[in-house]
Amino acid sequence: xxxxxxxxxxxxxxxxxxxxxxxxxxxxxxxxxxxxxxxxxxxxxxxxxxxxxxxxxxxxxxxxxxxxxxxxxxxxxxxxxxxxxxxxxxxxxxxxxxxxxxxxxxxxxxxxxx
Amino acid sequence: xxxxxxxxxxxxxxxxxxxxxxxxxxxxxxxxxxxxxxxxxxxxxxxxxxxxxxxxxxxxxxxxxxxxxxxxxxxxxxxxxxxxxxxxxxxxxxxxxxxxxxxxxxxxxxxxx
Numbered sequence: 001x002x003x004x005x006x007x008x009x010x011x012x013x014x015x016x017x018x019x020x021x022x023x024x025x026x027x028x029x030x031x032x033x034x035x036x037x038x039x040x041x042x043x044x045x046x047x048x049x050x051x052x053x054x055x056x057x058x059x060x061x062x063x064x065x066x067x068x069x070x071x072x073x074x075x076x077x078x079x080x081x082x083x084x085x086x087x088x089x090x091x092x093x094x095x096x097x098x099x100x101x102x103x104x105x106x107x108x109x110x111x112x113x114x
Numbered sequence: 115x116x117x118x119x120x121x122x123x124x125x126x127x128x129x130x131x132x133x134x135x136x137x138x139x140x141x142x143x144x145x146x147x148x149x150x151x152x153x154x155x156x157x158x159x160x161x162x163x164x165x166x167x168x169x170x171x172x173x174x175x176x177x178x179x180x181x182x183x184x185x186x187x188x189x190x191x192x193x194x195x196x197x198x199x200x201x202x203x204x205x206x207x208x209x210x211x212x213x214x215x216x217x218x219x220x221x222x223x224x225x226x227x
């Protein structure tokens with residue numbers, strides 16, 4: 001099941017620079033997308049979400065962009081901080097599921113170097 | 115800040131034994147979920163629970179799995195006869211309404227030996 005793909009397993013950026021994490025999806029029924037952050041030995045923590053009726057959502061240093069025609073979304077973190085170093089999951093929900101079931105990508109490990 | 119709590123944090127069990135994983139969702143949430151993550155793999159949906167019944171389940175959630183909300187606050191996942199391949203991190207999550215973001219617990223690491 002490859003409906004949500006994060007093709008980069010890891011990303012390394014310098015503190016203060018921009019981090020861009022990418023996510024692609026194949027299911028055109030997806031109508032809500034979320035980014036989660038996960039530290040080792042902890043559960044995923046919700047970061048930011050976007051509905052398919054929007055193309056951008058911003059919350060502080062975090063911005064998510066959605067390109068529906070390309071079935072692509074990205075998470076921008078500006079400026080990146082060492083505390084942002086974690087595993088980031090992209091997740092999607094289908095409009096055919098009224099229970100909020102999420103389909104996750106494989107994750108991208110972000111390392112922010114001081 | 116309200117959070118989802120899971121117990122135990124780590125459970126080791128022998129193959130064939132029954133295990134019960136426990137979760138206390140956020141109190142005013144209505145939707146409850148179990149997900150699992152096998153080491154090195156994606157987080158996978160197992161089951162959703164709403165209004166005291168299963169609302170959706172994956173193909174993974176076969177007859178050896180069951181969920182229960184026994185007392186209005188706890189939410190449990192029971193694996194009746196564990197297999198080696200059930201070894202994984204199991205995450206409980208809750209959501210105020212289905213379509214919004216889910217809040218996850220810290221997980222229970224299940225090791226079947």
